[in-house]
Amino acid sequence: xxxxxxxxxxxxxxxxxxxxxxxxxxxxxxxxxxxxxxxxxxxxxxxxxxxxxxxxxxxxxxxxxxxxxxxxxxxxxxxxxxxxxxxxxxxxxxxxxxxxxxxxxxxxxxxxxxxxxxxxxxxxxxxxxxxxxxxxxxxxxxxxxxxxxxxxxxxxxxxxxxxxxxxxxxxxxxxxxxxxxxxxxxxxxxxxxxxxxxxxxxxxxxxxxxxxxxxxxxxxxxxxxxxxxxxxxxxxxxxxxxxxxxxxxxxxxxxxxxxxxxxxxxxxxxxxxxxxxxxxxxxxxxxxxxxxxxxxxxxxxxxxxxxxxxxxxxxxxxxxxxxxxxxxxxxx
Numbered sequence: 001x002x003x004x005x006x007x008x009x010x011x012x013x014x015x016x017x018x019x020x021x022x023x024x025x026x027x028x029x030x031x032x033x034x035x036x037x038x039x040x041x042x043x044x045x046x047x048x049x050x051x052x053x054x055x056x057x058x059x060x061x062x063x064x065x066x067x068x069x070x071x072x073x074x075x076x077x078x079x080x081x082x083x084x085x086x087x088x089x090x091x092x093x094x095x096x097x098x099x100x101x102x103x104x105x106x107x108x109x110x111x112x113x114x115x116x117x118x119x120x121x122x123x124x125x126x127x128x129x130x131x132x133x134x135x136x137x138x139x140x141x142x143x144x145x146x147x148x149x150x151x152x153x154x155x156x157x158x159x160x161x162x163x164x165x166x167x168x169x170x171x172x173x174x175x176x177x178x179x180x181x182x183x184x185x186x187x188x189x190x191x192x193x194x195x196x197x198x199x200x201x202x203x204x205x206x207x208x209x210x211x212x213x214x215x216x217x218x219x220x221x222x223x224x225x226x227x228x229x230x231x232x233x234x235x236x237x238x239x240x241x242x243x244x245x246x247x248x249x250x251x252x253x254x255x256x257x258x259x260x261x262x263x264x265x266x267x268x269x270x271x272x273x274x275x276x277x278x279x280x281x282x283x284x285x286x287x288x289x290x291x292x293x294x295x296x297x298x299x300x301x302x303x304x305x306x307x308x309x310x311x312x313x314x315x316x317x318x319x320x321x322x323x324x325x326x327x328x329x330x331x332x
Contacts, residue, residue, distance in 0.1 A: 003163040004114040006044045020056045021196035022255030027248030030203040037207030042304035043163035045204045047111045072115035076108040101173040110166040112151040135186030148174040160307035195261035202272040206240040208305045209276035229286035236275045266321045273312040
């Protein structure tokens with residue numbers, strides 16, 4: 001079954017009906033995402049995580065997600081380099097029909113052709129581009145294929161996460177309902193839940209890496225060096241699950257504290273990236289080229305995890321975390 005069919009099956013089976021962050025069961029949410037990424041292809045986990053993020057965002061805004069829809073979150077901004085025409089989507093209401101439309105290009109949109117609705121960040125302009133606010137609004141957009149939506153997957157030149165169908169999407173005066181504009185400008189980024197939600201991709205990074213450890217369990221022999229690497233990878237998996245559960249419990253203890261939420265998310269993402277990178281390194285050192293050359297599923301997962309981890313902002317986030325701690329004078 002391809003990624004689209006698998007995500008649809010997970011949705012219809014209720015597997016994606018996860019607890020919202022901050023509601024008392026956040027550790028359960030994190031570990032469910034971990035298990036999903038561990039047992040399913042990584043591209044499936046990436047699309048499923050975005051769906052669960054979108055439905056949580058909608059509920060936080062007091063809205064009920066539409067039943068049966070697969071959601072995405074398209075909030076990336078990219079350079080204006082000819083392929084990505086606009087760094088942001090722009091909504092306008094000046095057409096004679098008084099329709100609200102969204103125009104512009106979003107890069108790194110996942111699930112193109114797979115998701116049916118997406119939460120899209122857009123600058124709100126009432127008369128002209130010069131009137132656009134600097135803070136984006138969030139728009140719940142019907143993205144079923146139509147002439148006013150053009151997708152482009154050609155720039156994706158790697159087999160890693162290929163089934164996530166990630167590329168750019170161009171909206172050409174695509175109509176949206178006024179009622180589907182969610183929150184005031186800046187609400188999406190300013191809410192505490194943004195940082196709670198930032199922990200969810202880390203849960204999927206962790207689970208995706210744990211799937212490699214499961215592969216190591218299947219192929220390991222009695223060689224003591226391979227066994228040593230496997231022991232270290234088992235330790236990494238334990239640490240990953242413990243960190244995700246701990247972060248979830250902390251969120252539930254104080255779900256409305258924004259400063260701590262930001263610190264926690266940045267720290268968790270860093271620690272998960274480090275442990276998952278250790279798994280990638282140890283797997284290759286333990287088993288050499290054979291599983292990559294002869295086992296397509298293992299090779300695909302290794303490639304997927306390696307690319308997925310690049311969602312982490314590395315030293316940029318660490319610099320923010322370091323500055324935050326020095327200003328706050330408090331422990332992380």
